[in-house]
Amino acid sequence: MSVSEAELSVEVPRAFQALLTQPSPEVAAQLYEELGSSQRERLQKEAAQAAVAERQRLAEVLRQARDFSGAARLLDGCGAAALVAELYVQGGRYVDAAEAYLRAGEVERAAAAFERGGAMERALEAYRGLGAREAMAHCLVRLGRPYEAAQLYRELGQPHAEVEALASVPSGDPRHLESVLRMCKLLDGEGFTRRALALLADTMRGSETARADPALAAEKARLLRRLGMDAEAEAVIARLPSNAAAPESNGYHYLKAIPIFGELSLDDMKDLYRVARQVLIPAGAVLLEKGSAGSGLFVLLEGAVDVFSGPEADARQLNTLGPGAYLGEISLVQDAPVSAQVRARTAVRALRITRAGFQHYLDTHEAAALRIFRLFTHNLAARVRALST
Template sequence: MSRSEAEVPEVSSERGGAEGTLQALQSLMGLETEATAARLYEELSLAQRERLLREAEQAPSDVRARLSEVLRFARDFSGAARLLSGCGEDARVAALYVQAGQYVDAAEAYLRVGDAERAAAAFERGGALERALGVYRGLGSSEAVAQCLVRLGRPFEAALVYRELGQPHSEVEALGCVPVGDARYVESVLRMCMLLDAEGFTRRALALLADTMRGSEAVRADPALAAEKARLLRRMGMEAEAEAVIARLTAQGIVPRDDGYEYLKAIPIFGELSLEDMRDLYRVARQVLIPAGAVVLEKGTAGVGLFVLLEGTVEVFSGTEDDARRLNTLGPGAHLGEISLVQDAPVSARVKARTAVRALRITRAGFQHYLDTHESAALRIYRLFTQNLAARVRALSG
């Protein structure tokens, strides 16, 4: 039969010292019901409970386990976890610390039992983001790594992870968190513009660039952003506006980089190439000079590869007839024939040099050799080509 409540030793709130704590411990362990023992424990002061716990931590493991159940019944989950620590009950210890809201302690217990996934989540929930980041990296959980990096205020690093994962939407969101004062702010804006343009949101990319340039005098003067604005304007067929941007740069004594590397890197299907793969691709390209009036691409013929315009302008016509409609005029930064690199299809329009043109050219044969020797780059290029093609089909059907 359980002792009655009348038989429970009274614990005075004035009692102190080791003797009072020991007596309280002995009283608790002598009771036959957890509920009664828990009630007695609840009546102890905070200082008395702490002394009791310190003393109980030196007791044998079976005593600690029994007292832990009393404390759990009293809803002192943290104290119950402390008493179980070192008893080979780390899974229970972790669960108790979670109940107590002590997530970092719970994470440490999860690590001791080898449950790294729960440990990482508990570290993150407890605000120990650097610890969580380390565990997530050990697990190879790239998305969780990226999320932690954003929460740690390291969005550019997070964006690099999303780039490796092939998640352009998440990459844009992360890049959007890079602050204006960051040394990589301009690079982030340029990358966002390229991603948005590649996904078919050229107008949105241009609006982002305009907002960025309005926000800061120093940023507005950056020639890379101005050159990107000109490129996007050309993409939208706004050749006059693009030329005005280039003219302003020239008037300021700034000559946009014209070796073609930046132009080549901005082409959507090359948007996920690594630095090494991008440099190797650039080495495949050759500069060519095209005289004014020469036909660059002829409608209906087999594609001959990619042209990236560095100097001069070309005109795009709907057909080969003398009265064919002029569709567009393109200048530096524009590219032609990229589809012929990955798809055997006839040229869809006639392109004629309006002025003398200097351009980068990558032939189909040269590009095929590049793909054969760069497997990872080939996979990325074909995936982006497929995505861009699907976006165009959606746009036409919409």
């Protein structure tokens, strides 16, 4: 039996039957191709009400005619979700393909299709369910959430990707200066000290807030020393006001930012903060003595400290730290001697959590203790990997 285009255009139900009764799928496909778009749309609506076997036969005609999306719609609900997904991909309908992949139980392919179709929130949700953190980070960057992406790259031990993500944090973001500080440390750690210094100088040049930030000034001094520019470093430190208020003067957010506390709930975090006590340390006083037993955690709120390789007068200076820096966190969870000598360069105000106070906190916060020890182990393993590569 053969039908003409004119016969096909007379009545949609008749056209539907005419295509189904063609002995050659190629001829049926050609006839379908010759229909107008409105006729094809009406034919598909009619076919959607047909029996599964008829829909499958017509779907093959549409597939040969390269109307992949039309074929996919006809097969949707016929128990061939994976095939439907592939047809939607061929038709460029990636979000529909992703939904079909989900129905087929192929979550990884669904996530990729959501991403390809620009449905980034859906892709992020799917990748999160898969535990695919690198793909999650990529989605977060595309969603305009680079700081969150950078945190994932940090957990994955990918400093280059972390720097790229942090570089996308806009200057108006409240975490911009924190991002710049982290980028400087990463670049310096990768051997790009001059690039880190240039980034810091550019940031401070363009922002009054950045110029007044003690942590950025302390980092600038550290980088200058790394380059052998001790006189310039001293000049930067000298310009730091000894009584400048830290951006987080009560220290809660500094404490919250310490990696081993990164999974504590709000209530557990508040309880930990209550364990801390503010201390005042005069200029020249030793906060941590190399080789001695660790006494707990210090979180700097105001002032600056110098870190030396040992207590000797000619010991090498390793670093200068300012507000937001923390020291001695390892002694909270591990009985080990202090690995460096830390002395107050200026008068220092700090939060302190003693080892005894922290142990009591762990004893009374079982869920928090498990999270802290898990993150401590994770971070320790990351350090070991970094040293071995």
